Amino acid sequence: MMDTEFPLQLPLKIDWSDLDYFGHVNNISYFRYIQAARVNYMEHIGLVESYSTEKKGPIVASCKCDFIQPLFYPGDITIRSKINFIKKTSFGIYHQIMNAKGEVAAEAQDVMVMFDFNQNTKSPITAELRETIEQLENKKIGKKPE
Template sequence: MPSDLEGFPVIIELPVQWGEMDAFNHVNNVSYFRYFESARIAYIERLGYIETMNATGIGPILASARCEFKRPLTYPDKILVGIRVSDMGTDRFTMQFRIFSQKLHKIAAEGDGVIVSYNYRERRRAPIPDEVRRRIEELEGRAFPISPRE
């Protein structure tokens, strides 16, 4: 694993698809957010958050996403997308993403997303379920004090 992805507990590999290229002969910016989404879903699945949502109605919803493009990706390539939680509040957490190009051997993009714990039945924010919080801390290998941004 590249040292650029140390500290990311979930890493997925994805191929760059020909159809992701745009008129400027590189991967279109929209695809980077899809890569982030694929990593986010892999992380959430590792937590069992989907099962929690199905049982309680409380699950994750993306509140915001940001991407900083460092190097253009092109076809063909395989990328590694690392994801980790950087902070956690009572009803939200921030995920950091890093895309590593195996062709370039460099970081192609970095970003973050704020995930809100949401009660889909009542259509409002909800506290992160204790079991989900515990699984995040276990996966990340550290405790998260409640963020002062609450």
């Protein structure tokens, strides 16, 4: 089922190795889930290919996670992702990590900065990239976070 608010959803299984001493999913594992969702989003908008052909792509400037409720093994999760702002050289990806009951277990925010690895400097977000994101999101995206 397509979620119109979150155009990309990544289902994952909780692995036993994700647990901490207390028997719930370790905070580090949440960041691995977020990373998987981030890469999934970048693949969908062509940034993985852009890096391999032009050596331009996003770097992580910030990743913040708010833990709302614990996750446990065994279990299934879904990471829902959407872009919530686009600026001149950066954009934000908002994620929700959902438990198997459909409840929000964590909320995360990535800030990605476009980078030219040949020039070793930030690069502007192209009109084509903005258009690709807005088509996937099915909406215009402003400069300020929601």
